[in-house]
Amino acid sequence: MNGTHLKEKYELLHEIQKWRFRVLELALFLDTHPDDSRALEDYNEAAKRLHSLQRTYEERYGPLMNFSGASGGHTWTWIEEPWPWEIGT
Amino acid sequence: MWIYVKHLQRPVRVSRCDVGLAKLILTQFGGPDGEFSASWRYITQAFTMPTGRTKALLIDIGTEELAHLEMVGTLFHMLIRDATPQQLRSAGLGEQYAVHGFANFLNSPGGEPWTSSYIQATGDPVADLTEDMAAEQKARAAYERLLCSTSDPDVREVLSFLREREVVHFQRFGEALQHVQSYLDNPRHLWPGFTPEQKD
Numbered sequence: 001m002n003g004t005h006l007k008e009k010y011e012l013l014h015e016i017q018k019w020r021f022r023v024l025e026l027a028l029f030l031d032t033h034p035d036d037s038r039a040l041e042d043y044n045e046a047a048k049r050l051h052s053l054q055r056t057y058e059e060r061y062g063p064l065m066n067f068s069g070a071s072g073g074h075t076w077t078w079i080e081e082p083w084p085w086e087i088g089t
Numbered sequence: 090m091w092i093y094v095k096h097l098q099r100p101v102r103v104s105r106c107d108v109g110l111a112k113l114i115l116t117q118f119g120g121p122d123g124e125f126s127a128s129w130r131y132i133t134q135a136f137t138m139p140t141g142r143t144k145a146l147l148i149d150i151g152t153e154e155l156a157h158l159e160m161v162g163t164l165f166h167m168l169i170r171d172a173t174p175q176q177l178r179s180a181g182l183g184e185q186y187a188v189h190g191f192a193n194f195l196n197s198p199g200g201e202p203w204t205s206s207y208i209q210a211t212g213d214p215v216a217d218l219t220e221d222m223a224a225e226q227k228a229r230a231a232y233e234r235l236l237c238s239t240s241d242p243d244v245r246e247v248l249s250f251l252r253e254r255e256v257v258h259f260q261r262f263g264e265a266l267q268h269v270q271s272y273l274d275n276p277r278h279l280w281p282g283f284t285p286e287q288k289d
Contacts, residue, residue, distance in 0.1 A: 028153075
């Protein structure tokens with residue numbers, strides 16, 4: 001993968017991290033405020049966004065999660081390096 | 090079950106190799122108030138929580154702590170990966186290197202192996218949630234000490250984020266404790282461990 005592609009890949013990954021964080025933070029809030037309809041609306045919106053970003057990423061670069069049920073594509077890219085603790089992203 | 094996501098919760102970078110700092114950061118990996126203790130404290134306690142929302146919260150925060158263990162582990166890995174064995178030795182990680190090489194292992198900075206006596210699951214939701222609130226404060230204090238121990242801007246950014254998460258978790262556990270207390274005020278809701286006969 002060349003430099004531009006790598007940059008695009010990490011930018012998309014960073015977007016996914018931001019939206020997953022939003023989903024996580026709202027989920028914790030909803031665990032103790034399950035009747036807060038505004039928080040639930042925000043959660044659903046963020047979850048939709050995360051889901052679509054994740055699908056785009058997985059179509060382009062392969063699975064982001066193990067055992068998630070997302071397609072393995074034509075080549076088994078799960079084994080590709082670097083792993084998260086190596087790049088730090 | 091758990092599913093692995095192949096990215097960190099947020100990016101982790103370090104500006105330079107710093108073995109001495111890595112040694113201190115080990116406390117949040119395998120030390121008493123570290124992320125490993127946190128995740129397994131909450132996940133083990135979840136089994137006997139009395140309500141859906143407390144079970145959900147403990148599993149969710151326990152899961153986030155595993156992601157923090159990965160971030161702290163990444164900091165440790167990046168801070169030592171370019172060091173020589175001699176540098177590890179002179180910065181106080183010589184014993185760690187002799188036994189574990191460059192591996193991440195669940196030790197405290199003093200070299201004590203992680204032990205389950207760092208954590209507790211009493212089966213009593215009030216006792217457990219109160220312990221969880223204290224645990225978050227202890228971890229917050231630890232992150233503040235680590236922040237005082239380095240001027241590396243990249244490491245500080247990660248430590249500040251992790252510190253902030255302790256504050257949010259403390260808030261959520263406080264809300265869960267209030268919820269459990271009002272739940273247990275209802276005489277129909279028995280304290281865990283009591284059978285109806287004992288209660289009468």
